[in-house]
Amino acid sequence: MSLTKKTLKNISAVGLFQVFGKILNLVTLIILARLLSPSDFGIVAIAGILITLVDGLKDFGMSSAVIQRKENVEKSLRTGFSIRLIMSILLFCVVYIVAPLWANFFKDQVISSILKISAIVIIIENFNFIPNTKLTKELRFEKIVISGFLGNISYSAVAIFMAYNGYSFWSLVYGRIIQGVVSSIIFWIINPWKFHLQLDKKIAKELFNYGKYVMATGFIILAFDNLIYTVLGKLIGPTVVGYYIIAYTWATFSSRQIVVIFDKVLFSTFSNISNDIPRLGNAFLKTLKYTSIITIPITLGIFALAPEFVKIVLGEKWAPAILPLQILCIAGLVYSLSSATSSLYLSMGKPNISTILVGMQLFLIILFIIPAAKIFGLIGVASLVSLSGLIFAPISFSLAVKFLGIEGKSFVKILIPPLLSAILMAIFIIGIKEYTKMYDIISKYPLLYLIFLVLSGIIMYVLILFILTNGRLKEDIRMLYSNLIS
Known part of the structure; x- marks a missing residue:
């Protein structure tokens, strides 16, 4: 079995149980959020x-x-x-x-x-x-x-x-x-x-x-x-910490719940081919492709649905977490896309790169977190976290390009279709929400309304992505599905 097929099979094996495990974790978190x-x-x-x-x-x-x-x-x-x-x-x-x-x-x-x-x-x-x-x-x-x-x-x-x-x-x-x-x-x-x-x-x-x-x-x-x-x-109290935990957990859902399925496999796989730079570069780009297709729409979908999700699923007591959740979605998006670079640096025997980058990010947080918390409270801290991610993610990607000898436009070709599709999906969801306000559907059928918004967003995202990729999405899904079945 080739390394590519073995990697995909491992991702499928990990993914199957991870999906069930993450669903269980999320259901547990929702129940505990309502009880506690x-x-x-x-x-x-x-x-x-x-x-x-x-x-x-x-x-x-x-x-x-x-x-x-x-x-x-x-x-x-x-x-x-x-x-x-x-x-x-x-x-x-x-x-x-x-x-x-x-x-x-x-x-x-x-x-x-x-x-x-x-x-x-x-x-x-x-x-x-x-x-x-x-x-x-x-x-x-x-x-x-x-x-x-x-x-x-x-x-x-x-x-x-x-x-x-x-x-x-x-x-x-x-x-x-x-x-x-x-x-x-x-x-x-x-x-x-x-x-x-x-x-x-x-x-x-x-x-x-x-x-x-x-x-x-x-x-x-x-x-x-x-x-x-x-x-x-x-400075503020444990209740605000609770709001931040819920906001951060859901904002980074894709990077901490979905990408971990790939990361469990990638480090070992990358380590096996670390001496073959062209092959390593190709594996890295494929990883970025599949993670971006999954994680970008999830993160932007959470951004668009945050008010309804928090109030309907978690309860009104968590309403102060809505805006921080939307702001932290920026951090979630950045982390999900840049996660593969950490596995790449470890496999190449260059763990110091990740250390330096996260160290610089921590230094930035240390400098500004106290004034951000004192002046703007939870919103200020959430904004600082997202801003720090936006600053250092491009640096991490540029170093990956340098080590792998990949052209920068390769990243653009991979990221533009899912990113544009997800942005249009988010706009579509927000549009539906505005249109349905006059009918007061959310108060009559809150859970069904949320499910309707989620399904509408998924359909719109898949449709737009299929058009932008000239139908290649079908082949990508078929490839992953065949490896899952095997």
């Missing part, structure tokens, strides 16, 4: 700031470093696991000690209790490392997504049950812990491994040398998100 208050989401996010930052330190890029290696893989796996386990235990102790101080900073002692209980996830998820990394390196993604899917089911069941029975924010905390336990157990069942500690100093040094850039990139991205939670939580 914005402050419940906000206070867990504020506690989670410390957890996610500390958790990002334990991996140190070990997973990517092992995947990229061509020799001593088994020793590398055991060495990476041993390092991560030691780091996990130390970091758990750090969180437990720092928890009261973190709670004092936000003047809410319940944060300390949340932190001490949530910190166990840092240790639990370490046991996914060997089976997850090994399966990823071997391109056996269908087994990985099965574990993730079953973990998602456990989270949904526990979180919804507890939220319905009045456990407020604790439903999110315990749901997350159960998810980690179930996922680790399933990983062990699917790909059994013997617990064995080994620390090879030479391999450890090599893993650190490669992984330090991956870890730095991941840590900066975590700092990027959590800096926003910190500033909003400290």
